[in-house]
Structure formats: C-alpha cells, structure tokens
Amino acid sequence: MTGGTPPETEAPGTEASSVRGRLLAAASRLFYARGINATGIDAVIAEAGVAKQSLYNTFSSKDELTRAYVTARHEEWLELYRARVAQADCPRDRVLAVVDAYLDHASGTYEHGFRGCGLLNAAAEFPAGSPGREAVRRHKEQVQSLIAGHLAETGSADPELAEHLAFLLEGAMSRAGLEGRPDLLLSARRLAAGMLDPRPDARRDAR
Amino acid sequence: MTGGTPPETEAPGTEASSVRGRLLAAASRLFYARGINATGIDAVIAEAGVAKQSLYNTFSSKDELTRAYVTARHEEWLELYRARVAQADCPRDRVLAVVDAYLDHASGTYEHGFRGCGLLNAAAEFPAGSPGREAVRRHKEQVQSLIAGHLAETGSADPELAEHLAFLLEGAMSRAGLEGRPDLLLSARRLAAGMLDPRPDARRDAR
DNA sequence: CGCTCGGTAGACCGATCAGTCTAGTGAGGG
DNA sequence: CCCTCACTAGACTGATCGGTCTACCGAGCG
Structure with missing residues (x-):
C-alpha cells in the first residue's frame, strides 16, 4: 500500500x-x-x-475528475507562463509574459474550437461557493498578483494598474472566446504594452 | 390564425x-x-x-426556453442601460452609463448569489458555433459599440479606446462574479473614468 | 345549460446519466 | 509454472433527464 x-x-x-x-x-x-x-x-x-x-x-467520482481537470488546467497555464517569463528580460516584458501565456493557451486550443478560458467556462458551471469555483477564483487572483509582482519590479508598484491589466486581460480572453478570434488577445497585449510604456502620449505607433 | x-x-x-x-x-x-x-x-x-x-x-423545448432566457436577459440589460443613459448629460457619463447598467444588474442579483454576467455564463455552456453563443457574442459586440458611439460624441472617436473599455468592463464583471464582490465593478468604473478624463496625469483623485 | 379552452396534476416513455459489478485477459514476477 | 494485479469489455442499477399523454378542473360564453 x-x-x-x-x-x-x-x-x-x-x-x-x-x-x-x-x-x-x-x-x-x-x-x-x-x-x-x-x-x-x-x-x-x-x-x-x-x-x-x-x-x-x-x-472516485466525476466530481473528482472535474477537480483534477481544473487543477491540471491551472498548472498547464502556469507552465506556459513560466516558459514565457523566463524569456523576458525586463519587468515590462514579464508583465506581458502573462498575456503571452494566455496567447499560447489560445493558439493551442484554437484548432479544436477556441472557446476562451477553460477555467472561467468551468466556473460558470459551478455553484456560487463551490470548491471548483473557489479554485478558479484563486487562479485569477494569482494571475493578477503575478502582474502586480512584475509591476513592483519596476518600482512603480501600482495596485490599481495591476487590477486594470488583469481585468483587461480577462475581458479580452472572454471576448476572444466569444468571437472565436484568439487574435483579440493581441489587441489586449498592445493596449497593455501602451499602458506600460513610460511615454504618456506617443500612442498610435501602429505596428 | x-x-x-x-x-x-x-x-x-x-x-x-x-x-x-x-x-x-x-x-x-x-x-x-x-x-x-x-x-x-x-x-x-x-x-x-x-x-x-x-x-x-x-x-416547444428546453432549447427554446433557453433561447428566450438569453433574449430576455439581453433586453433586461438594455433596459437598465437606457434608464442610466437617459440620466447622463455628457458623453463621458454616457460611457459610464454602460458600466452603471452592469452595476445595476449586479446589485439586482446580488442577494441570491452573484455569479457575474448571466449571458457570459450561459455562453460557457453553449457549443462553439451555436445560436445561443452567437446571441451572447452579438450582445457583447453591442455593448462595445454603445461605448464606441458615446466616445464618438466626444469627437475623439478612438476604436481602440472603446475596445479597451469593453475588455476592462467584461473582465471586471467576470472577476466580480468569481469573488462574489459586485463592488469590483466600482473599481472598473473608477479606472474607466480615469481613462475618459482629459488630463493625462492628475490621477489618484480618490473619491 | 353545455361547450370550449387554458390550465393543472401527474403518470408515463425512452434515453441517458453516474456509478457498480462480473468476467475475462495478458504481462510480469515469484 | 502459476499467481497477482492492472486493465478491458460490457451488462446492469436506480435516478433523472426532456418530453408526451391522459384525465380533470373551472371560468367564460353562446
């Protein structure tokens, strides 16, 4: 045993x-x-x-399989994020690595029908205080705190900015899933990059 | 007949x-x-x-009831939005009226367990190209185009800004649902207001 | 009065669900 | 060699699903 x-x-x-x-x-x-x-x-x-x-x-049950699914998806995302963050060599790029992890996830599931964030979709099926929903809540909190941590590296630790970026990313993922267009995440990445760049004006540097 | x-x-x-x-x-x-x-x-x-x-x-079927549910929820939101936009007397406030409509929706469903946007949750249960999912997609597109329309009234019609605000709002709603905290929408409202105010700096005018 | 008609109550249907149970198979190790 | 053990195939159970059907009720109306 x-x-x-x-x-x-x-x-x-x-x-x-x-x-x-x-x-x-x-x-x-x-x-x-x-x-x-x-x-x-x-x-x-x-x-x-x-x-x-x-x-x-x-x-032991479908419920346990469901919990394992949520956990596994969370860890898969963390893996994508770690790989991206290892390649980034400034705090700004490490913030964007969070977006890139979602982009990687999206491109991975695209061919089989992209439907947005699997964890958020799962949470929509869980009742209000259930363990599964709490797990997704913690995942999204971790995403935001990763962003906040990288922002802190820049010296300008602005919790409002971290929240703003987390909301922006989350909404972009949802909309990308609805539209079936993972490229909407690129828009979010561009918007996020614009918020991270020190220049307050100088927008519209279209790629 | x-x-x-x-x-x-x-x-x-x-x-x-x-x-x-x-x-x-x-x-x-x-x-x-x-x-x-x-x-x-x-x-x-x-x-x-x-x-x-x-x-x-x-x-005729549960499917038709489901479709009616999605349609009704969309129209309920539109009603909340119309009421809010009627009270707003400048384009800036009309943009924020879109956020306020979500706030109204959230406070309405709070007592019985707030779980975020009912339409987005419903979409999570619909397969990738289904009519229900398309209806939710159109709803979210309309939200963004309402924002874009009010932005256009200000003269500075910036489609990127409309998209940014739509993503921000959508993400805030999802996170608010996960946390069971409708007040997160107030954060989003504050962030949105900050982006709408002409002053590029002068942030942190905490209420 | 008697007929129609929107509604209720609930039995019923076949399908499907999560989960259990039985029987059998094949590889590995003593 | 045989025994063990992880695994397969699939029958089976009771509950629940979406949906249909029958029987009945009562109000409105000619």
Missing part, C-alpha cells in the same frame, strides 16, 4: 501514456469543447480509450 | 402574471444560479408554479 509512484519529471499522473494521463487529456478536450455538465462519463472513457472501471479506480 | 396578442406595454409575455412571464422569471433565477444544463425542466416548472404541459404549450 506504500505504492511508490513512478519517478516523475512532470506533475504526477500527467504522462500521456498512463491511464490517469489519458483520462485527464480526454476530459480536458471534452470539458473544454462541450462543457462539463454536458459531457458524460462514457464520452470521456471513449475518448481516452480506457475502461469505465479504470476511471473509477483512478478517480 | 391572426392571433391578436394582448396590448403590450412591455416585451410580449414578460408580465409577471402570465404563464410565459412566470416561466421566464423562474428560468432566469435558476439558470443564473445553477447554470442551464444543471437545471431540469421539473425545477423550472416547480419554481414557476406551473404545470409541465403549460411549459410545452409556451415553449
């Missing part, structure tokens, strides 16, 4: 080969594309190519 | 007394609080105090 998990280089059970990994990948695709409540267990196991009992050996 | 509808002072069938009105009101409460897919027909008719057959005499 000590059950040594295999040596893990990534998050436990995210490997594409394992039952758990395939279930999470399948759930991720279907939950994102169709919504959680509209996706049956049978569809998940068919997509994963896994027996029903294997699902219930791995997750 | 000419079927004269009764004289209507408001949208047809929105009267609180009629079967259709009670069904829409009940669906509105339940769909908003629990989500659409998670709300069964039986719950709707129980909440409305109406027989099941009456629902199917009024709407």
